[in-house]
Amino acid sequence: MTKSELIQQLAGENPHLYLRDVERIVNTVFDEISDALSRGDRVEIRGFGAFSVKEREARTGRNPRTGEAVEVAEKKVPFFKTGKQLRDMLNP
Amino acid sequence: MAGETLTRADLAEVVYEEVGLSRNESSELVESILSMISETLIAGTSVKISSFGTFAVRQKSERIGRNPKTGDEVPISPRRVLTFKASQILKQKIDGSWDGSLEEEE
Numbered sequence: 001m002t003k004s005e006l007i008q009q010l011a012g013e014n015p016h017l018y019l020r021d022v023e024r025i026v027n028t029v030f031d032e033i034s035d036a037l038s039r040g041d042r043v044e045i046r047g048f049g050a051f052s053v054k055e056r057e058a059r060t061g062r063n064p065r066t067g068e069a070v071e072v073a074e075k076k077v078p079f080f081k082t083g084k085q086l087r088d089m090l091n092p
Numbered sequence: 093m094a095g096e097t098l099t100r101a102d103l104a105e106v107v108y109e110e111v112g113l114s115r116n117e118s119s120e121l122v123e124s125i126l127s128m129i130s131e132t133l134i135a136g137t138s139v140k141i142s143s144f145g146t147f148a149v150r151q152k153s154e155r156i157g158r159n160p161k162t163g164d165e166v167p168i169s170p171r172r173v174l175t176f177k178a179s180q181i182l183k184q185k186i187d188g189s190w191d192g193s194l195e196e197e198e
Contacts, residue, residue, distance in 0.1 A: 001132045003141045009128055021111055025121050028110045029103055030144045038185045041095035048126050053186055076186050080176030089134050090149065090172040
């Protein structure tokens, strides 16, 4: 399923809404999660899952092709943990 | 990182402010989005949200685990797990290296 399919389905269930509004609603939700993570905030959606940001320390990596050592700067990476309810529903 | 935590109520509030529907309907729509994604994943289908990321279900086969307290071996039953892979754009936004382009990666 893609974002546009999600929008189509939501629009189908809400025939009183304009498609462009449904599009805005879906985009708003994902943009807000992205913005929160970019600020360093967590997003916790009970039953579904939690998005957070983890900090990776700087390390010396290696170019796997040449074996050359390269400095990898510290960075922030997104992380998702599945909520208990969804995890249980995946394994009935 | 001493950030704040957003909840589904915050997401509903942003939808309310952005679209101008009632608070009630805004929160129902957020709920619908989450349950559509969940239902799709439970059916075993991946969900790809462009410029955000992909949720995918992976099948894990049975393996032998160990009770860390007693050291006893216990079989871990086969199960399905959900993975989320952030898009290149989301990774860059979080890392502060996003240049504002919406070119789809991969």
